[in-house]
Amino acid sequence: MKTILFALRVSDLERSLRFYAAVGYVELSKIPADDGSRLVWLRLPGESSVSLELVHRPADGPVEVRGFEHFAIEVESLAETLDRLTAGGLQPGPVELPGGADGPKTSWVVDPDGYRFELVQWPPSGAPTFD
Structure with missing residues (x-):
């Protein structure tokens, strides 16, 4: 088994697509539904398949983020990534060193x-491993 994607429900699909494109995600496919809902599959460069699905269901009302903590993206250079995101209009937080x-x-x-x-x-030394 392996995790293949996670899905986020979004309130404004075009706004979210612009945001995730600025992060670096590439759009793979849009899947419309008869009720006006749409799914969009995205992946990061270097990933072989979809890893993020944006779900837009206007009839369900506003999105409320509850019970969701976070997801993580590995980057080669945090400084370069932060510079790119900031230049793209995003507002990443400061660099933290949680492990010292x-x-x-x-x-x-x-x-x-x-x-x-x-x-x-x-x-x-790389990511932690668990044997």
Whole structure:
């Protein structure tokens, strides 16, 4: 088994598509439904298949982010990623060192509906492994 994607319900599909394109996601497919709903499949460069699905259901009313903590995206260079996101009009948070100076570097970003995601640059020793 493996995780293939996660889905986020969004209130304004075009706004969310612009946001996630600025993050670096590439649109793979839009899937319309008879009720006016749409699904959009996205992936990051380097990923072999869909990893994020945006769900737009206007009839369901406003999006309320409840019970969702965050998702994480691994980056090679956090500094370069933050520069690119800022130049693209996004507002990433400051660099944090949750594991101390020898641990990962992280930053938080919040999308237009309030979903949080964490950017993570692993230290030279790599990501933690669990045997």
